[in-house]
Structures are given as structure tokens and as C-alpha cells.
Amino acid sequence: MYLSTRNLIASGPNARETTTRLPCTTPSDRTARKSSRRRSGCRYVFRMEKVKAVVDGFTPLTGGFVPPRPPATPGGWTAPSIAPTMTVESTRVTVDLPASVDALDELVEQVEGTHGALLASVDGLGIARSSSMADEPSHAAMVAAAVGIAHQLASMGGGRNLRQLVVDHDGGLMIVWPIGSQRVLAVLAASRVDQRQLRALVQRHAGLLAGASS
């Protein structure tokens, strides 16, 4: 098995590959290699300059080295889509944080088995949380990252809209909904929670939680 730079030097007057073909290593060798790499820094600078001189011998990089253009829409998901169940009519955003906090507290109080709710922007900033939740900035970031991945998983599964993300663990459930196109809501609940009731209540507050002016 070899790694070679022959694609880099496949054309032009300096085309050659014999000196740059090197055996690749097995996975176990790779582990050993990683720990020893930085110790041998000086030597590999020298070698790299040599290889680079070969590469620099012609311009531009042509032949096999031109990658095809990637598709225009990455992964089929460039902007978060609005979940059909939590649709918000207006997209005009206003800040009404106390109302959001009240809505989240109401949710936690009214739905039995619910013990926390966190509203975050899709880019991972906390917007509001129920009084029962700790102020931990990474929580909002984790929820946003998980939703980001979940959108991709939905498209891997052939879907177009993410409806909800459920983390089912030994301590209960975390259910996450996209709220409009720019926010996500995470609710912490016991496994026995009435998800239908929870969902209905979230739907009722969706406009407020999305920050849309009504």
C-alpha cells in the first residue's frame, strides 16, 4: 500500500513519481507513528521542502488534481426547515423574554413529569429557560448541534423535515422540537410523560417561543 504524490506531479516537465512513493502503514503502526511524529520534526521539514520543490516545478495543478465541483446545496440542507407541526406564521422576530420564560415555566408546571425546558437559537445561544434549569451555556450549544445533526439524519432517512428529536435515556426523555426556522426547544421529562399533551401545549405557545410577533 502506498501513498504517492504522483497526482501532484503527473504532468509537466518534472513528472516523476519514483522518489515520492512511500509505503503506508497499518493502523497499529499509525498509532505508534502519531506519538513519534513531533519528535522528528526537523527531519521532516527538510524532506517536505524537497517534495514541495517537485510540486512547485509546474503550475497550475492540473490533471488528476482538479476536484469536481461539489453540489450547490450541501447535504440537501442549507437552511433549517420549519417543522410542520410547530409552524409559525410570522417570521418577524421580537424579543419577549419574560413571556417566553413564563411559557416555559407553565409548560413544566402543567405537564406532569416535565422538569425542565430550554429555548435556544438554532446557532446554539440560550434564549430562555424554565426556572428549574441551570444556567449552563453549553446546554444550548449541545441542543443546537444535536438538531443540526438530526436534520442530516432525517435527510439520510429520506425525510425532508425534522419533526422532533428524542433522547431516551435511563433518567427519562429529552424531546427537542424545531420552533419556527430559527429556534429549538428542548424539554426534559420523565419517561412516562404524556407526549401528546406536551406537544399540544408547545404547539399552543409556538408563536411566542419562535419570537414571532402576533
Add this chain to the structure above:
Amino acid sequence: MIETFKILVTGPFAAGKTSMIQSVSQTMVISTDVVTSGEESEIKSHTTVAMDFGTYQLDNDDTRLLLFGTPGQPRFRFMTNILKGDVDVVAFVIDAAAIETHAAAGVELRALLRDLRVPAVVAVNRCDDITVARRLARSLGALDGEAVVACQLIDPDSGREVVVEILLTLLASMESTETEVA
């Protein structure tokens, strides 16, 4: 059999990580771009919240790079921790013009290299002068031997130059390992 290498593409917010992966990947990029909010929306409209994933394979060769891009903001540090396992090369992207990001980026780069013990390629974005790029990379804590590329990642050809440096770095690190073994 295809030899696969894992490349961690990281660096501060708005440095050009996603642009680089988008411009060089030969497969559809798995991206988690969302709209930004708050102060960050003044800098750019979209940001990565979990990861970008792209691939690059040399034609007629058994070498494939898997490019894992991280988010840039400190609040997403946990994603870098998830993605950094078994990395072969760190591609550290930095915006030469965003001077206010440099100090924190240096701390991050040094910690990452100490932790991973793999070579790095420092891609200095929005920079045309390799001397300036080298000086910046040095100030961030890159070692003398670390590869530095002055690039304009808005231009896809520039992204390929970073890939060339990554390949050269892989080659060089294997060469040095081979010498040690021999």
C-alpha cells in the same frame, strides 16, 4: 485497499473552515449550517453548529482524506472534542484580517497540538503574503516545521493548495516514521 486519513479542520469563528471544505470536497458536504443570531449575525449570516464533513480522493490513487470541520465558537468546544479522535493532520484555519481572534486561536492551536501530537497545516485565510502568513502561524504557536499556506478560501483553487499541503504533510510524516523504523 484505500488508505484513509482523517483531517480535522478547525479554527476560530468565521475563519473559513466551511468554505474550505465546500470548495475541495468531491462528495456532497454534510453540513450543519444555520442562521446566526445576536452579535455573530453582524459578522456572517450562517454558521456551523455541529460539523462539516467532506472527502477528497486522489485520482488513480488509494489515498482518501476525510475532512471533519468543527464549529468555531467556544460554546461548541465539545464538538471538537468529539471529532478530534484519531486525527492524522490538523488543518488550522485562521483569518489573517480578524486580528481579535488571534490570541484565543493561538491558545487553541497550542493546546490541540500538545494534545493530539500530530502535524498541523496552518491555512492563513485572506492573506496573499507567505511571509506574513508564516509570521502569524509562528505567533500562534506553530512549530518551525509546520506547513503554512497563505490562501483566499473564497477561491476554490486556494482550498486545493491547502489540500496539497495536507498531502505533503502526511507524506512527510510517513517518511520520517519510515526513517525511524529503518
